[in-house]
Amino acid sequence: MVDKPVRIQDVARAARVSTATVSRALSTPDKLSEETRKAVFEAIRLTGYRVNQAARNLRMQRAGAVLILVPNLSNPFFSQILAGISGVFMETDYSVLIADTRARGADDTRLVDYSLARVDGIISLDGGLRPEIMAEFADRGAGDRMLFACEWVQDTPLPSVRSDNVTGARLAIQHLYDLGHRNIAHVTGPEDNVLTHARRTGMLEQRARLGLPVQEDWIIRGDFSLDSGRDAARRILEMAHRPTAVFCASDQVAFGLISTLTAAGVRVPEDLSVVGFDDIELSEYYVPALTTIRQFRRTLGARAARLLLDRLTGARPDLPDGDVLMVDVELVVRDSTAPPPSGR
Amino acid sequence: MVDKPVRIQDVARAARVSTATVSRALSTPDKLSEETRKAVFEAIRLTGYRVNQAARNLRMQRAGAVLILVPNLSNPFFSQILAGISGVFMETDYSVLIADTRARGADDTRLVDYSLARVDGIISLDGGLRPEIMAEFADRGAGDRMLFACEWVQDTPLPSVRSDNVTGARLAIQHLYDLGHRNIAHVTGPEDNVLTHARRTGMLEQRARLGLPVQEDWIIRGDFSLDSGRDAARRILEMAHRPTAVFCASDQVAFGLISTLTAAGVRVPEDLSVVGFDDIELSEYYVPALTTIRQFRRTLGARAARLLLDRLTGARPDLPDGDVLMVDVELVVRDSTAPPPSGR
DNA sequence: TCCCCGCCTGAAATCGTTTACATGTTTAGC
DNA sequence: GCTAAACATGTAAACGATTTCAGGCGGGGA
Numbered sequence: 001m002v003d004k005p006v007r008i009q010d011v012a013r014a015a016r017v018s019t020a021t022v023s024r025a026l027s028t029p030d031k032l033s034e035e036t037r038k039a040v041f042e043a044i045r046l047t048g049y050r051v052n053q054a055a056r057n058l059r060m061q062r063a064g065a066v067l068i069l070v071p072n073l074s075n076p077f078f079s080q081i082l083a084g085i086s087g088v089f090m091e092t093d094y095s096v097l098i099a100d101t102r103a104r105g106a107d108d109t110r111l112v113d114y115s116l117a118r119v120d121g122i123i124s125l126d127g128g129l130r131p132e133i134m135a136e137f138a139d140r141g142a143g144d145r146m147l148f149a150c151e152w153v154q155d156t157p158l159p160s161v162r163s164d165n166v167t168g169a170r171l172a173i174q175h176l177y178d179l180g181h182r183n184i185a186h187v188t189g190p191e192d193n194v195l196t197h198a199r200r201t202g203m204l205e206q207r208a209r210l211g212l213p214v215q216e217d218w219i220i221r222g223d224f225s226l227d228s229g230r231d232a233a234r235r236i237l238e239m240a241h242r243p244t245a246v247f248c249a250s251d252q253v254a255f256g257l258i259s260t261l262t263a264a265g266v267r268v269p270e271d272l273s274v275v276g277f278d279d280i281e282l283s284e285y286y287v288p289a290l291t292t293i294r295q296f297r298r299t300l301g302a303r304a305a306r307l308l309l310d311r312l313t314g315a316r317p318d319l320p321d322g323d324v325l326m327v328d329v330e331l332v333v334r335d336s337t338a339p340p341p342s343g344r
Numbered sequence: 345m346v347d348k349p350v351r352i353q354d355v356a357r358a359a360r361v362s363t364a365t366v367s368r369a370l371s372t373p374d375k376l377s378e379e380t381r382k383a384v385f386e387a388i389r390l391t392g393y394r395v396n397q398a399a400r401n402l403r404m405q406r407a408g409a410v411l412i413l414v415p416n417l418s419n420p421f422f423s424q425i426l427a428g429i430s431g432v433f434m435e436t437d438y439s440v441l442i443a444d445t446r447a448r449g450a451d452d453t454r455l456v457d458y459s460l461a462r463v464d465g466i467i468s469l470d471g472g473l474r475p476e477i478m479a480e481f482a483d484r485g486a487g488d489r490m491l492f493a494c495e496w497v498q499d500t501p502l503p504s505v506r507s508d509n510v511t512g513a514r515l516a517i518q519h520l521y522d523l524g525h526r527n528i529a530h531v532t533g534p535e536d537n538v539l540t541h542a543r544r545t546g547m548l549e550q551r552a553r554l555g556l557p558v559q560e561d562w563i564i565r566g567d568f569s570l571d572s573g574r575d576a577a578r579r580i581l582e583m584a585h586r587p588t589a590v591f592c593a594s595d596q597v598a599f600g601l602i603s604t605l606t607a608a609g610v611r612v613p614e615d616l617s618v619v620g621f622d623d624i625e626l627s628e629y630y631v632p633a634l635t636t637i638r639q640f641r642r643t644l645g646a647r648a649a650r651l652l653l654d655r656l657t658g659a660r661p662d663l664p665d666g667d668v669l670m671v672d673v674e675l676v677v678r679d680s681t682a683p684p685p686s687g688r
Numbered sequence: 689t690c691c692c693c694g695c696c697t698g699a700a701a702t703c704g705t706t707t708a709c710a711t712g713t714t715t716a717g718c
Numbered sequence: 719g720c721t722a723a724a725c726a727t728g729t730a731a732a733c734g735a736t737t738t739c740a741g742g743c744g745g746g747g748a
Contacts, residue, residue, distance in 0.1 A: 007734060018698045023736055033696065050461040054407065055734035057398035058703050064398070065439060073427040074642070076420025076625070083417040087447055095409060095462070097439045103431055117394035118439070226629045252626075259629040281420070282596075285570045285603040287631040298418070351704060362728045367706055377726065399704035402733050 006049045015043035026051065053093065062120050065095040066308060069115075069124040071151075073100040077252075077280060077297075078125060081150055084301025085123060092309060094120070101126045112136045120145060121308045127151030127194045144311055149304035150297075152194055159323035161304040165195055168293035168329040169202025169247070172275045175291070175331055176245045177210050180339045181273060185218035185243035187232040187253050193224075199249050199277065218243050222253050229256020236272075237264055244272060244340035251276035251283050251292055258286070258336065269338035279332055288335035300327050350393045359387035370395065397437070406464050409439040410652060413459075413468040415495075417444040421596075421624060421641075422469060425494060428645025429467060436653060438464070445470045456480045464489060465652045471495030471538045488655055493648035494641075496538055503667035505648040509539055512637035512673040513546025513591070516619045519635070519675055520589045521554050524683045525617060529562035529587035531576040531597050537568075543593050543621065562587050566597050573600020580616075581608050588616060588684035595620035595627050595636055602630070602680065613682035623676055633678035644671050 012019045017036060024031055025040040032040070043049075057064040068085060070078050082098065089096045097119060101111065112133060115122055122142065127150075129137075134153055137146060148160035176184050186203050189196035200219070207214060220235055222228035229252065236242060236257075248254040254276035258268050268274050268288060276283060276292035283290040303325055356363045361380060368375055369384040376384070387393075401408040412429060414422050426442065433440045441463060445455065456477060459466055466486065471494075473481075478497055481490060492504035520528050530547050533540035544563070551558060564579055566572035573596065580586060580601075592598040598620035602612050612618050612632055620627060620636035627634040647669055 005734095008736095009734080019735080020698060020700095020737075021696085024697090027736080031696080036696080052402070052734050053462055054398050054401035055703090056736075058396070058402050058705085059734080059736045061703065062398075073430060074424045074625075076423050079420055079423050080418045082442070083444060083447070086417060086442060086444060090443065090447065095439065095441045098426070098430060098442060099434065100427060100430060103427070103434065118397055226625065230629070255626060255629045259631050259633065262631050281418075281570065282599060282626060285574070285599045287603050287606050289603065349704090352706095353704080363705080364707075364729080365727060368727090371706080375726080380726080396704050399733090400706080402703090402735085403705045403707085405733070 005052070006047045008049070008051070011040070011043045011047050011049045014047055015039045056093075063118050064093060065097050065119045066121040066123065066312075067097045067099060067115055067119040069099055069101050069111075069122065069126050069129075071100075071126040071128065072102055073098065077250075077278060078150075080297035081125060081301035084298035084303075085149075085305040086301075087298075088302050088305035088309065094309075094312075101129070112140065116140045116142060121312050122146040123304050123308055124148050124153075125150050127153050128192065129153055145308070147304060147308055147311075149300055150195075154194060157323070159307065159325070161300055161307065161325040161327065163295045163300060163327050163329050165198035165329070166202035166205070168277060168295075168331075169199040170206040171329070171331040172247045172277070172293055173203055173206040173210070173212075175333065176247065176273060176275060176337065177206075177212070179245075179273065179337060181245040182212060183215075183218075183241075183243040183245070183340075184212065185220060185236065185246045187220045187222040187229065187246060187248045187257065189249040190223040191221060196249060203247060222249060224250040224252060226252045226256040229253035229258075230260045231256075233257045233260035233264070237261070237266070242272070245274070245337070246272065247275045247277075249277055251278040251280050251290060254290055254292070254336070255282075255286060258288075258290075269336050271341060273337040273340070275337060283332075284334065286336075291334045291337040292332055294330045294332050296327055296329075303327065349396070350391045352393070352395075355384065355387045355391050355393045358391055359383045407462050408437060409441050409463045410465040410467065410656075411441045411443060411459055411463040413443055413445050413455075413466065413470050413473075415444075415470040415472065416446050417442065421594075421622060422494075424641035425469060425645035428642035428647075429493075429649040430645075431642075432646050432649035432653065438653075438656075445473070456484065460484045460486060465656050466490040467648050467652055468492050468497075469494050471497050472536065473497055489652070491648060491652055491655075493644055494539075498538060501667070503651065503669070505644055505651065505669040505671065507639045507644060507671050507673050509542035509673070510546035510549070512621060512639075512675075513543040514550040515673070515675040516591045516621070516637055517547050517550040517554070517556075519677065520591065520617060520619060520681065521550075521556070523589075523617065523681060525589040526556060527559075527562070527585075527587040527589070527684075528556065529564060529580065529590045531564045531566040531573065531590060531592045531601065533593040533597075534567040535565060540593060547591060566593060568594040568596060570596045570600040573597035573602075574604045575600075577601045577604035577608070581605070581610070586616070589618070589681070590616065591619045591621075593621055595622040595624050595634060598634055598636070598680070599626075599630060602632075602634075613680050615685060617681040617684070619681060627676075628678065630680075632680045635678045635681040636676055638674045638676050640671055640673075647671065 008019050008022050011022045022040055025037055029037055053064050086096050134156055147158050152160035152162060188200055220232045222232055248257060254274050258274055261268060266272055276290045279292045279294035283292050352363050352366050355366045366384055369381055373381055397408055430440050478500055491502055496504035496506060532544055564576045566576055592601060598618050602618055605612060610616055620634050623636045623638035627636050
């Protein structure tokens with residue numbers, strides 16, 4: 001039973017009004033008389049009319065879609081953020097497109113072209129967009145229809161929604177300090193990443209505040225991945241003077257680390273405490289359950305979506321200072337942290 | 345520098361041809377003379393023309409998008425499948441929309457409306473769509489523009505791409521048997537799920553083949569989630585006569601199970617072996633590293649995408665029997681399985 | 689009674705493509 | 719050398735919505 005699509009004209013005929021009136025009934029119902037409005041809605045119901053987005057978009061000179069740039073779609077970390085974004089736009093007539101910025105074939109210039117020609121707005125979860133790209137975006141007038149969520153690009157005027165990474169790192173260090181740890185290592189994210197920077201800064205600040213020494217080789221470079229956690233563990237195992245605790249820049253790093261340490265006979269948390277960052281679903285069920293910094297990823301996504309939506313529809317809710325919307329984080333204490341082995 | 349958008353007419357003027365010719369240069373370049381074609385492409389390059397999808401879609405009576413129905417966007421299991429799908433459509437002029445079928449506000453009828461009015465094709469990763477919904481989809485002519493990936497709906501004529509779940513379950517049981525296990529429990533997925541059914545079937549078949557007894561209370565109902573793994577562990581801990589191995593319907597279940605068992609002092613794999621299903625990224629780095637059945641999720645997504653694309657463009661590659669495209673699975677042996685404790 | 693002013697509504701232009709049909713120009717066949 | 723077919727291009731009509739502009743109607747003030 002494939003009916004041919006109902007057009008606005010069919011509705012108009014059924015309601016004995018003009019197409020203009022039907023259109024108005026949908027967009028500005030209060031401009032119609034009670035009577036006409038009812039008639040139109042009845043006709044819409046009867047005919048089963050659905051607006052044709054292509055026609056609507058063409059006439060309104062818009063794309064009817066927003067684009068989410070994800071650094072790596074297969075990384076589960078992003079799924080909750082996407083869910084948050086998606087939830088907001090589901091209620092609107094914008095479609096949500098998702099593109100993997102690091103995928104094969106996603107070369108840079110094509111990205112910009114692809115993006116701006118086809119969508120009304122952009123949320124980037126990728127803070128690693130190269131300056132040329134950012135410049136190109138700016139040139140093409142992405143200024144008030146693009147923003148960052150989770151990650152962001154340094155020195156861009158575009159607004160961003162972020163977790164309070166600095167505070168998160170501080171909480172982690174403070175927690176370890178309170179347990180009695182004084183020898184704390186840190187596995188960072190990738191060097192050029194803004195989150196890496198923020199988390200390291202928070203860590204160093206808190207360390208300084210507490211009068212803890214900074215030992216250079218206890219800052220181990222990683223890249224948020226499981227593999228880099230494994231590599232960090234190997235480094236630690238080789239150390240003559242091992243730290244008693246490690247603060248990892250992501251939960252995944254923590255997992256890679258713990259897994260490798262455990263295999264080598266180092267017990268967590270008895271021999272070594274570990275704190276992660278993110279609180280992904282699995283952390284609660286890791287062995288041992290992971291102490292970590294919780295990010296409200298869904299909220300973060302939803303906020304970003306709402307913000308973009310406001311901008312697209314012209315509402316311009318002024319952002320707090322620096323166009324940054326900060327989302328709180330919290331420390332979640334579980335079983336991967338304990339007081340250091342006695343005597344250390 | 346916000347230029348007003350370049351229209352096909354601007355290109356036509358620049359190339360001193362008609363708009364029809366420009367259009368043809370893009371869609372059927374071989375119908376033009378060498379000379380004209382070159383001129384048009386040069387003009388396109390010069391003007392920086394991008395086709396307006398809205399206009400194109402309107403004229404061609406299509407939506408220019410495909411929809412992916414995901415049961416739960418925040419479940420990391422799906423991210424790789426999405427990446428596979430997304431990768432394929434990135435090369436085309438179809439956009440990929442993603443909708444969470446279980447999200448708040450995604451009520452059933454709206455789903456169908458939303459779907460068919462706005463997209464050209466659908467890939468559902470949700471095998472739990474209710475019969476009414478399926479009927480509605482069928483009514484609205486979704487027959488040759490919808491298919492399933494990963495999960496599927498029983499008794500639907502729609503094609504599907506799936507992992508070989510039955511074989512996967514068999515491999516798991518065989519592996520445990522080879523290690524010497526005779527008392528094997530199983531934690532299922534949700535009762536109404538097709539994957540649950542397939543995996544249970546494979547398990548029972550292999551069991552029968554090996555002459556293993558079926559003990560009813562060793563089949564524990566779960567729902568693929570971490571929490572259900574925890575619950576299953578509690579059930580097992582209460583048993584007078586415990587199994588020596590557990591085959592879990594998903595890796596997440598395995599994690600929930602191991603985590604809870606470990607906390608209760610039961611060692612994996614020394615006291616109890618555990619096998620999962622899926623092989624998500626984390627499994628390799630769990631403690632202990634999880635023995636599991638690997639699903640090639642990205643491949644699965646890509647195959648489904650390619651299939652849908654073929655159907656949308658009219659190519660009708662005949663599917664093997666029953667419109668099912670089966671993707672192989674494989675056993676990955678890691679550290680969560682070992683011979684049963686001696687004497688059992 | 690007449691005029692003006694709101695308030696609703698309708699006619700028609702418009703958004704940027706694609707494509708059926710028309711037109712003009714070669715080429716091939718005899 | 720003539721006709722028909724093949725080929726290359728142009729003209730103009732859609733696709734289905736939104737929105738400007740103008741007109742009809744009724745009511746209130748003078």
